[in-house]
Structures are given as C-alpha cells and as structure tokens.
Amino acid sequence: MAVTHNLESSVRRIGEELARLSGGQSPTLLERRWWSQAAINLAMHNLDFKTQLFRFIDMLPSVTDDQRVVTLAQEYFGSMAGQAFGLGWGLKALAATGVGARLSGHAIRAQVEQMARTFIAGASVAEAIPVLRRVWDEGKAWSVDLLGEATISDQEADRYRDRCLAALETLTEAVPSWAPAPLLEEDHLGRVPRVQLSLKISALSPHLDPIDPDGSFESVAGRLRPIVDAAMRASASVIFDMEQAETKDLLIEIFRRLFAESAYRTFPHAGLAVQAYHRTTAQDVEELLNWVRERGTPITIRLVKGAYWDSDTIRYRQRGWPVPLFEHKAETDANYEALVRKLFEASAVIRPAFGTHNLRTLAYIEATAEQLGLAPAAWEYQMIFGMAEPFQEAVLRRARRLRLYTPVGDLLPGMAYLVRRLLENTSNESFLRKEFVESESLATLLAAPTVPPPKDASPARGTIPTAFENEPPRDFSKADARSAMRNALTGVKDRLGKTRPPAAGGIALTGPVMPSYNPSRPAEIIGIVHTATAADVDSAVAIAADAWPAWRGLPAERRVEIIRRAAALMRARRETLAAWEVLECGKPWREADADVAEAIDFLEYYGGEWLRLSAPQRLGRAPGELNHRRAEPRGITAVIAPWNFPLAIPTGMVSAALVTGNPVLFKPSERSSVIGQLLVEMLIEAGVPGDVLFCLPGGPEVGRALGQHPDIVTVAFTGSKRVGLELLQQASTVTKGQRMVKRVIAEMGGKNAIIVDETADLDEAVTGVIASSTGYSGQKCSACSRAIVHAAVYDLFLARLQESIRSLRVGNPEDPGTQVGPVIDERAQATILNYIKIGSEEGRIVMEGRVRQPGWYVGPTVFADVAPTARIAQEEIFGPVLAVLKADSFEAALDIANATEYALTGGVYSRSPANLEMARDRFDVGNLYLNRPITGALVHRQPFGGHRFSGVGAKAGGEDYLMQFVVSRVVSEQTLRRGFAPVE
C-alpha cells in the first residue's frame, strides 16, 4: 500500500511536471489550422459523419480520375451535406460550391495528401532523409516503417524484402555524417544504432498462416534472413511490429526461432513489439524473458497498447471466438503499467521501449523507474511521427531518449495508416482527445486506471434476442486445435478401407458394394458401402409409410431434442468428421472444419426453428373465433445430396425433413458415401428411429427411383442444373397411386461473378476473388468463376491476381499449409481440363495451374479478356478456373454479371456508396456479398440459395426453409356456443 501510495504521488508529481513541460503546445492533428473545430466536433460527435469521412479518405488514393473524386464526395456526403459543408479544411471546397459543380477533385486530393504528410515522412526513404535528419537534430531518434499494401503474393513479399534492404542501405549511408547525440546512441546495455527499421512480418510472405507454423516460418525466414544479415552488417536494429491477434503467437515464434539460429544468436539489436491489450501478454513476456536469458543476447521489447482492437474484436466476435483482448481501455492501461514494471525488472537482459501518448503512462514509467532507481538510459520512449508533439517536447525537456515511429511510403498505402491515426486521435478513449479536446482536469488524466465493473450482458440496441449462434470455426492458431486435427487424421487413416454395414432400417440393400476413394491418393480406398436398388427404394418406402404416423405423432420437442442430440454428437466428433472429409473429399483443414460446423448449425438452427414454427400461430383477434395456423409434415421425403459439402448439405436437408416429422430416404453422393453413411449412423444414434431414416447409397439410378416413386411427396435435391430440372419434370408427372402433387426443392448451379470497380480496395478484392474462386478448388456452387473488373483498375488487378494465385500452395489437404487440394475425381479433372482447353481458345490464359503429382489435381487457372458470352463465362465449370472480364462502367459490369442463366451468388468490391446501392438493387442473385468473399454463407446470418436456373425453393439455413417440408393448416374454431364464448 505504501509503495502504491508513494508511487501514485510520484506519478502525480511527475505528471504535473510533464504537463508543465508540454505547456503551450497542442498536437498538430488537433490544431485548428489543420482542420476546423467544426470538423473535430463533427467527427467526434457524429459517428456517421466520422465513418463517412474516414471511409472517403481511405478510398481517395485509389481513384485517379478527378471528376470521379467529385462524384464520390457527393455520394459520401450528399445525405449529410448540411453537416459536412460547415467544415473548415479539405471539404471546405464542397461548401463553396453547394452542388459541387465547381468542386475540384484535385483540391480535395491535395488537401488530404497534406493531412497524410503530417504522419508520413516521405514517399520514399530518399525523400524522408531530410525529415529524419531534422528529427535527429531535434534530439529524437527514429524507427522507419515502410508502408505498403497487403502482401498477397510471393512477388510482393520479395518486393517488401528488397525495399527493406534498400532502406537499410540508404539510411546506413546517410546517418554517419549526422551530429553525435550521446543520449540517443548509448543505453544501459551499450551502443544504440542510429538506424532502426520496424518490420511488418506479414509483408514478408503471402503464406503467413497460424494453421501452419512451420510453413509460415520457412516462408518468412527465407526473406527475413537477408534483412537481418544486412542489419548486422550495418549495425542497424530491426524490430518486429505486432499485428492482428491471430498472428501474435506465430510472430513471437518466428522471432524466437530466427534469432535462436546460430547466425543471429548474438545479434544484439533485434526486437519486437508486445501489445498490452492482449490478455496473455504478461505470460508472453515471461516466456520471452526466459528465452532471452537462454539465448544470452539482449533484445528490445517495445511495449505498446495495441492498434487492432476494433478489428480484432469484430473478427473474433464474427467467428464466435472469445476475444483475447481486454474489453476496457482501463484494463489495457493497467496491464501496460504492470508490464512496465516487469520490463524494468528485466532490464539487465532487454532494452525496454515504451510506446505511449498518454501523460499518465509517461508519468507512471518515470515514477516506476525512479522507484526502482533506474538510470534514464535504461529505457526509451517511442511516439508516432506527427502525433502528440506536446508530450514529445516534455520528455525531450526531461532529457529522455525518444524515438519517433516514422512511416515512409506512398500515399495510397499510407491512407490506411492515416485513417488508423485519425481513429486513434478521435476515439472516445483517446488520451489526446481527453486532454486537448475535452480539457479534462489534470487530476483526472493522471488518475490510476480504474476498470469498470462488468455489465450485465444485454443485447445491442434494437436487437431481437435470438437463441441461435453459429458454431464457431476451430481457431487453428491454437496449438491444441492443430494437434487435435492431426490426431484425428491419424485415427481415421487407421480405419480406412472397411466395408460398412448398411444404415437402412434393417432392409438388406441388394445393390453391389461400392468403394469410395481418396482424391489425393486415388488408389486409397476410404470405405466400402452397400448400394441400393429400385426395389430397395420400394421396401424402404413401405417401411417408412408404416412408421410415419408414430414419427409425426411425436411432440415437436421430442424430434428437436433428437436433432440437437445429433448436433452434440457431431460436436464431440468434430475433428474426426473433418478428417473423413479431408480424406474422402480432399477438403483442406479449414474447409473440412467449416463443413462440420455448418452441419451442426443446420441441426441447431432447424431444431430451434421447428420449435418456433410448430407452435400453432393465432391469426386475427376477432372475438368468438380462434384461428390457428399449424404446420404438418408433408410425407415421405427423398434427399439427394452432393459430395462437395459432404456433411453439411445432407445434414441440412435430412434434418429439415426429419424434424418437421417426415420420414427420409437419403441418397448420399457416390463420391462421399462414407460420410453420408456416418451422418445417418449419427442421427440414428441420436434417436431417429431406424424405420424413418434410410441411407440408400448408389448412382443416378437410385436418384431416379426416388424421384419417380409415387409415395415420395417431397424431393430435396442439391446438385447440377441438369439433374435438378430432370427431377422437376419427373415430379410434375402425376403417376398412378400418387396422393399429392410432389414438391421438389432443388439447389442447382451457379456461374457467379465478382465485380471489382475502380474504387475497390484491391488488397481485399484480389484476395476475395482468389478465396472465392479457388476455395475447395472451386467446387462450390457459390464459387466465383468470373471476375468483372472496371477498366480503370483492370491491369493492376490482373497483375496482382496473377502473382497472388501463382503463390497459392496446391497439394495434399492433409498438410495444413495446403490452400488448394485436388478435385473430387478423375471425371471432374477431365471436365475441368476440357474447359481449360476451351478457355484457351476463348480467352488469354494468364495462369495455368498444371500440377504434376498423383491425385486429381487441377491448379488454379485464370483467363483474362474473356467475352461475356464465352462458354467459360457462361457454363458452370466446378473447378478452380476463373474468367476475368473487363467492363467500362459499373452498370456494364452488372449487365454482364446478370447475363447468365444462373442467379446464385455474386459479389462486389467497391467503396462507392452509389455503386453498392445499385448492386443491392440490380445484381440479380440469391446471395449478394459486398466487400467480402462470396462463399461461406452462414446458417441464419446468410440463408443460402438462388433463383433463375440456380434453384427452386427457399433458402437453406433461412427462416422459411422448413416450411417446404410441411403443409400448412388453418384451424378455425367457432367458440361461441349457446350465446357465450370463453373469455380470452
């Protein structure tokens, strides 16, 4: 207590002194000459405006046409004109013109560029040298950060490596002539290099992925070693920046592996950042310190608060993962302070560097050092170039070592950086905002961080509480998730090749047995199943007809309970099921895992939905009558399923039919019959009676027998357009003995396009198109097979796409680093290769993914300059083949996108509000995705399905799906009897 008390009074004393030392200054960003008070107020108090403003700034550099800048400004601010037009800075021009007729795109751009220059020292290192020299002359060290786009290809990774090497060379040449600065060049452990380079490790590889730590290390280390070599030669220091939460453990691991290599073990100028907002950073630091002690050479640890809170939190919550960051800023601040002490206590083996713009934190560091009796040389402060100048001044006046984190690079990638800084300065939590805008009292500003008590979990404003939450994907950045998957693969491999007893309600299946093979190793038999004949279908129907009344007669809750028990079984066997998918269907880990998660989602969602829908719904409120709508099962249902989502799709169709009270005859695909049978086994284990669910493996003849049977009243099908239309036609012919008009629910093909306009974020557009077109080798009905790109960015897009695709890892999906596995079988391979041949005649092939290894591989293939009417732009290929088409306008792109017979999925990458709105109105697809990949629809959040020739029926995973398996009955009771009715 006494220590704390003393420390807190020191904090206050030193804080007050620092405040005095910073007096008379204010941060550039918050100065009136930079933007008006009105703009500050708007951005700080009107969140819509702030969003629009920052989004506009972010988008600006990618638009080269000045007139387009003007229309975009109107799109962004049109609806907020009244508020936006009062601004004193960049957007002042808008105010002057009113309707914007005389608005100059050039002027807007120039002013935003000037904003960026506040934070960016120059477009190139050469251009930055005078700025860095001035910084040095002012008594501050620096760390250069080379701004760049996201690295999405090996070529771009190489380029970043080369830029780092060049920067080291240029900087090393420049600094020797500068004046000596003992404060900056010597610390408690020795010499401090004048040159420091901050490294963005993710820029050194397109393959940085925590699912595959070894592959990631190899890829990064190959480019990192020459940089470290150069730094060692130049005696410069290199510091790893920290990035998104998913990569934290991986980056620390890479750091430790690399600097434990004998060549780098003694390099004393390596360092890395750690983020105080992480709940596990104290533990990470502990482990790092142990490692450093073992290594024997000091490192720099840069303690920062962390810059990815918003996006990490959003992405983790989107996936349903626990957020690994502290929820409250005060918790982060408190953790930061705890880490300060920990770093100080380890200063014999590390060089602590404190990144902060917070007066309390600065004072805390000073007070702690004072308490521990540390010399000022034992640590340094780091602040961001262009930010918090008053505090820079204060620590300089206190004769502390200060280093400015100084970005260098082009305006375009710089915008992302600019926006991050703007967000930081205008955030509600910003210390600078509190001090310099809201003028909070010094006492408040210097108070110890107090963590607010936890609030009741209450739903967001306007939210209708929903019980359903998607099953989270596995977080493969966790070592135990990876090892569970590896173990499951080993376990399943031990069980391959067996003949499985039929799961068909006790009827003997009389067809021949049928093996199922591993597409990655065609000789490997996954399992052998019994197949059904048309006669077996008859037998199954007869049994199901007898069993139906008991099944439909169960209370809804009972069937829901069974379905949910099946979900629990899948949850318990999650990795094993995923492993079967890897082996039987050639799915990469994440895809296999996602398929199992989606199967669980279907079970849980349809279960919950049935509880909702099976409750009689009262209609109207007239007295003396009770009208209730009820849902009753239609009858015996056939489910004919595909192999590409071998668990999820059949689980969805089968469970929808079952939970609503129908018996089900299920034909899994020949290509995934083992998984199909596993599904039926699990459902029966969960409690579905064996006489209402039949697994009937086999080929098209089984499907036909199901489609034609007069007693089967519903057919749920997912597969090709050809078969779907055949089933529809069959169903429309009434046959003898039929009791009901049949219903066919058919999810068929797609020829899905992503439109990329001139305002798109190309980092995201390229990766989104690749993920959508090569995920599971393009074998999804939702896959992207056309990219329609605005002429203004066509060449750039194509160049980046080509390099990025070239960098994909094609191979056996058992390897976690594999991004693209084989296609399902030889026939599929032949079909796709034939389309590649066709495409070669129709378009310009820019990437042909030949793969020379056993297994049914087809490497990702790209055709450019494809005509909208080309076969490869019209026909579903179901493989990793992408046609790239050029469009002169967004409208033209939409027309091209809509001009196929399909209407399944579609995507748009654009930052033009008007274009996004036009797409919402006119992009004629069942599932439209804006600024994200077009596959991976989630149950409930993105009910899935198309129209035109893509499908017939309600969207899977949506609230009207179950209604297809029922008839709706309205029961109307007259309750008035003898002049009286029950009081309601």
Place this chain on the structure above:
Amino acid sequence: MAVTHNLESSVRRIGEELARLSGGQSPTLLERRWWSQAAINLAMHNLDFKTQLFRFIDMLPSVTDDQRVVTLAQEYFGSMAGQAFGLGWGLKALAATGVGARLSGHAIRAQVEQMARTFIAGASVAEAIPVLRRVWDEGKAWSVDLLGEATISDQEADRYRDRCLAALETLTEAVPSWAPAPLLEEDHLGRVPRVQLSLKISALSPHLDPIDPDGSFESVAGRLRPIVDAAMRASASVIFDMEQAETKDLLIEIFRRLFAESAYRTFPHAGLAVQAYHRTTAQDVEELLNWVRERGTPITIRLVKGAYWDSDTIRYRQRGWPVPLFEHKAETDANYEALVRKLFEASAVIRPAFGTHNLRTLAYIEATAEQLGLAPAAWEYQMIFGMAEPFQEAVLRRARRLRLYTPVGDLLPGMAYLVRRLLENTSNESFLRKEFVESESLATLLAAPTVPPPKDASPARGTIPTAFENEPPRDFSKADARSAMRNALTGVKDRLGKTRPPAAGGIALTGPVMPSYNPSRPAEIIGIVHTATAADVDSAVAIAADAWPAWRGLPAERRVEIIRRAAALMRARRETLAAWEVLECGKPWREADADVAEAIDFLEYYGGEWLRLSAPQRLGRAPGELNHRRAEPRGITAVIAPWNFPLAIPTGMVSAALVTGNPVLFKPSERSSVIGQLLVEMLIEAGVPGDVLFCLPGGPEVGRALGQHPDIVTVAFTGSKRVGLELLQQASTVTKGQRMVKRVIAEMGGKNAIIVDETADLDEAVTGVIASSTGYSGQKCSACSRAIVHAAVYDLFLARLQESIRSLRVGNPEDPGTQVGPVIDERAQATILNYIKIGSEEGRIVMEGRVRQPGWYVGPTVFADVAPTARIAQEEIFGPVLAVLKADSFEAALDIANATEYALTGGVYSRSPANLEMARDRFDVGNLYLNRPITGALVHRQPFGGHRFSGVGAKAGGEDYLMQFVVSRVVSEQTLRRGFAPVE
C-alpha cells in the same frame, strides 16, 4: 334536480323496504343445497372452469349413451380435475371415483336434469299445468314459453305453430277452474287474461331474414295468424319475445304489420318485448307508441334488459359492424330507467310489464310510479320462473302484480335455456350475484347506475396490433343497405349488353368478341368483350418486359398506394360491383357482397403485407457485417382466374403479383369476363400503368398460351385440378429462351367433408352443412359435398337436413330472399345433373331439387347412405349435391374424410374436446373449421388453400402468399474497413 333527489331518496326508501320484504330468502340457484359454495366460487372465479362446466351441461342432453357421458366428463374436466372434483353437486360423483371408472353417466344426467327443472316447469304443457297452478295459487301470473330447437325447416316451423295452438288450447281448458285472483286479472286498462303465451317469432319460419322483410313477414304471418286467432278466441294474450339484434327491426315490423291487419287491429292482448340494452330502443318505443295511438288498441310492452349481449356483441364484432348495444351494464340500467318513465307516461295506451331481477330497478319503478301517482294495477313485474325468488316474494308482499316467465319443453332444447340462466346468474354484472354472493352493501346496490368514463381503446391482452381489419359485409338488416343494392341492380341492368373496349395496354386484341350471359336468364347478354389470341399474348409479354423495370423500380410504398386506391374505388362502387356479380354469375346478394368485400380485403391486406415484406430484414447481429434479406419481383406473371369468385379471386392473384412489382397478364374466366375486365379497368384507374397489366379474355387456348410462354415465369391459377396439373407439367418443361424455372401457384379442387359426431349441436350442424353445401349452389372449391355423420345421430340429422333443405328458397338471385340461385351455365348444369344420375345409382336419393324455370337451375340434392368410394363421394361436382355417409366412430369418420385425393377444407361439428383435438391433429385439409360452416374464409384470419391435389402454393390471404411472387435475396456486407466498422 329536486325531482331527481326526491326520486333517489324514494328509491332508497322503497329499496330498503323491498330488501326487508325479501329477507331470509335466497335465490334457488345460489342456494347451497343446489350446488356447493365451492362450485359457485369455481364457476364465478375460474372462467375456464365455468366455460367447461356450462359447455358440458349444454352438450349433455344430446348424448344418449351413459358410458359416453362418462368419457365426455373426463374430456371436459380431465385437465381441471383438481378443481372440478371438489364440487358438491352433480359432479360430486367424479370426485368419488377419481379415474371415473365407476362414474355413472346416468347420475350425472339426472342431476343436471334436476338443475334444469328449477327453471323449466315441465316437459310438456300438460306436465306443466300443476306447476302453473301452484304459481297461480302463490299469487303470481305466468307467461308460458315453449322451448324448442332452432327452426330450420318449414316443417319445424309448422310444428312450433302447432305446439303453440295446442298450448293455448290446453291452457285455456285448464285455467277456468282456478281460483280468482283479482290482482292478476285486472289492470288499468281492463281484464288481464289468465293465459299468456310468449312467442319466439324466429321459430315460426326458417326464412326469417332481415335481408327480405316482405318474404320474412309472409312466412311468419302465415303461421302467426292461426295462433293469434286462437288467442283471440280464448282471450289469451300473446307476447313477441325479442331475439338477436339483427332481427329486432324486423320483429317490430312484423308485429306492427300483423296487428294492423283488420282482423287483429282490435285485439287488446298482443304485446312485445323491448330490450333496454339497445341503443335505439327509446326511438323504437317512441315509434311504437305513435303506432299504438294510431291503431287505437293498447298493447303490452315488456321492458327487459336483453339476453343476447354476449353473442350479439361477438357476432357484430366478428363482422366488423358497430355493436348496436350499450357497452356497459350501467348504460343499459340507466336506459332501462329512462324507458320505465316513458312507458309509465304512455300507460294510457299500453300495459307496461317490467322484466327485472334487480332490486334497484324494482325500487326505481316503484318510486317513479309513486311520483307519477300511478295505481299499482297500471303495470306488472315479470320475473323468470326459478330465479330471484326473494324479489318475487318482496313484490308479492307489496301486493304487486307479478308474472313468471315460465319455460315448458324438453330437456334437450331446455339446456340452451338453462345455460343462459346460469350465465346470467354467475355473470360479473349480475345483480343477484352482487347481492347474494358478494354481499354488497344495500347502499351500493341501490345507487343510481353510473356509467364509467370511456376507456382508451387498447388492444386485448397479448394482442399484436395489426393494421388490417376485414372489410365488413353489408348489414342488410338496414333499410338503406337494401335499397342501395336494389338501386345498383337497376343501374347495372340499364348497362347490360354493351361491348367493352379491351383493357390490354393499348394492344388490339385480335380474337373474336365474346358475349357473357346471365345464368338466371340465359338469353340476357351481360356484356361483350374482345378476346385474346396467342399472338396477343406475345405482344403483351413484349410490352410488359419493357415496362417491367420502371414498375419494379417504384418504391414499394408507391405500388401499395395504387393497390389501396383500387380498394377505395371498390369500396365506392361496392353495390354496383355486387350487382354485376348477381347478374353475370348468379350470386345471391350476400354472396355477391361478400365477394366484393373479399376483393377489397385482398387489396388492403396484400398492400399492408408488402410494406412489411419489402422492408429489408436484418439477419443476425454479428458485428462488422450487415445481412439483409430483400424481396424482389420474379417477373412477368400470368393470372388465370375462375368465375366463381369473379372479383375476389382475380383481385387477390393480380394484386399480389402487381404489388410485389411484377407485370401481370390476366385471363378472366369466359363466364365472368365482364367483371374481370371491370377489375382491370379499376386497377388502371387507380394508377397501375396500362403496360404492366393486361386483361386477356378468352378460352383455354389463351390459358395455354400463357402457361407455355417462355418469358412468363409465374403462373397463378385457380380452377380445376385437371387444368392445374396441366399447367404444372407445362411449367416443368424448360423451353428455349426461358430464363428461369417457372413457378405455378395452383388452387385446385376439393371434395370437402363435414363430420357430425354424436355430441354435435344439431341445430348448428344441419344449418352449417346446408350453408356449406348449397351456398352459391355449391360452386365453391371450399363447398361441403360430403357429410359424414356418426351412426348415433345419423337418422335424426338426415331427417332434419332433408326438411331444412326442402325449405330453401331456390330462384333468381336478384330477389333478396333467394337462398340458392342457378349454376353458372348450361354445361355446369349438365355435369351436375349427370352426377345426380350417377348418385341415384350409388346412393339413396333423399332430396332431389328439380327446378322448373328458365335459367340453369339445379335444386339442392341429397344422397344418403353413400359409400366412401362412390364417385359422388370422391369426385368434385361443383354443384349443390351432398352425399351423406354414415360412420361408426369419429376415427372412422376421419378416415373417410381423408380418403380422397383432395385436401382443401373440412369441418367438424362436435362438442367432444377429444374429438375436436383429434380432428386438429388428423383431419388432413388446408382449412379445417370446427363448429362452423366450411366456406367463407376471411383474408388474414383464415388464409385459404389446400394440399394433396387441392393446391400447390401458399395460402391465399395469408402471410406467406406474396413471397411466391418474389425471389428472396440476401445481401451481406462486410462493414469492417481499415480496421473500423460503423457503430450500430
């Protein structure tokens, strides 16, 4: 003020005296020996129990099997056993047995019969004579009321007449020997007869219907005159009871017309009841007094509060009519008091009789008479036999003339009476309850009625407020409604025979012109329309395709506005449209009016629904993403409509397609093409552009052209199964140029059954079956064509059915008294007559409705003992032909009902909770009706449509109907950009 004050103090004084005079007594019904305090408490405080108890009592007499009584008792009280088994009276037996095994049906029945005897003087007049004599000897007069079933045939009306005549005779013979009672036999106007008969006028005719006052009068008067003749001969008095609100004006009118006839003008012992709960009774009394003065002979006016409040209120509210009764009991009481004064003031020409069991009212009457100086002979009190004995005693002791309203009749019809009395005594508003159960203070009981201030109209408990209210049917008991309809018929008849210009977006229809005829007068041409050819369909499609984008591009609100404007036009032209239906389709008034109302409902409902459905619906609440579900029009839609609901059905289909943004090509039926064209004209007048809505009259070849056109993506059809299945098959064949899998919405036929079990209320079952099978001559897909009747009531049901059907009025629907009009045309007539021929071979014809008059008439026809597999029990006839089938159990009846290829509507008349529940579960129809007719589904309250071979698609007028005309699109936007997402 002074008068009021004095009066109130008199009321208090006299009230206290009456209370004293009634001291030491309590009403039989509320006495402990009659039922236990627990039962009173239960019935008064547990509304569910009260409902079940009274319903059980009501049902009891119709069940003759003792064991069945026991199972029914268990059905009724099973779930409330704990509460029901504490009873001290009839149901005491249940408590003794627990599971009811030793429960005696006989004992239950005996005890309930004993209850009934409290209120009913005897099963026959002869049996009642000693009771009436005892009453007389106690110093009270009486008025005999002959209990009976509802009169649903001329035969039953004759029987009631004959019972009245016999009663008069028996009573007249009995009374002369009784002791003189001057108080009872003389009033201020002269002699008072010993015999008084209360008449239920509705029992004197099955045709009492305010829509047809003349016909009603003729029918009633024919049977009333002999009764009045007999009364005059015997010097007995006859009093008209008042009944439901709809018939009030009619009964008063009948009274005045009859007693103005020269033969009856001088009869001084006629009278009628007036109900104080009617808002217009003061006015009625005023008019009656004027009439009496003119007539010159006094009448009796019996002032009552009114006994149909619950049922009248419910029925008026169900229809959406303003309730003509006072809302609060206190308003009625106040009105009663005002009427007391009015009657007293007219006592020179009338004999006032006051029916009341309310101490305050009694005291008020006494005080008013005192104030006006009237002699006690100038009025009499009337109380109900077996009720309020303490007040009977009090007025006797005060030497006032008291008459007991005394029912005589069988237990079975008596139950309705018993239940009404039980309700009256246990109601919250009951004075007796307040005094004798709740022991309110005398001051409170004697206070002047105070009307509570109006409350805010707030929705009922648990109600979700809905904007939609059904368009009320016309109230044809109002003279102005009748004359509006007559005028409209005259108006339309002036416009018959014209050739109408096409309503087809400016394209010239190139088919021949086609006349439409009046089915009641086959030579009369209603109108002549141009017909379309297949080439015209092509032209219309081409224009519609061009016009579509603008139509779909309108904001949803705009299209809704147009649709609602069309509703307003229909409202403004309501009678005219109905008149067209009477003339073109042969619809009776009410049916025609209902069809127009339903058309308005469709427009309003689909308009409101589209506002709901067109708003993008957010899915899920994950951060950083926005998922919205949107609905977009599918495309060009064909509507192929039938003639039987010539406005409502096409309005529903056309408006659903239009409001959701689709162009529509509409083919009305050849048999109702004028009304079809009127619909299109109105929609265009309301603002639907002429190029998105085309009226294409013609025959099946037009329908085929529509069904086959590759650019028509949705076909909405209502008609026969044959054509529906043909359209479905056509649609499943993909043709060249087709862009989309077609959707067919087909409402097809029905072979609908009503099950009548042994617990049914036969009054309602017979009328319900008749209404359902003969309404619009059975030409509704919802019509009943099979009655499946439990063996125990089969003969009785059949006998009553036969007589009731025989009494139907078949004729020209222009006559408001017509119940059954012609069928639509010669072909329909031939088809139906052929089925009658078939039926004559398959079943026993019990009623053949031959009609000898021009026009396509087929009289209602009934076959009994029909086998479930007979053609007339399996095939849709679409005419007034009913097959009656016998079933041995309810399960067997359900099996028969379900054993056709249709599943459209069905009905059950039953008072067995278990059977009703079994029907809810197992009666496999789209619309099931319990204890009501099976036609007349209302938009929103009873969404309409079937399955099996009765239909494909969502129910018309239901919340998912519109979704058939749209495709559903899910738009998923990634809102996270550069690490930030808009705050939600």
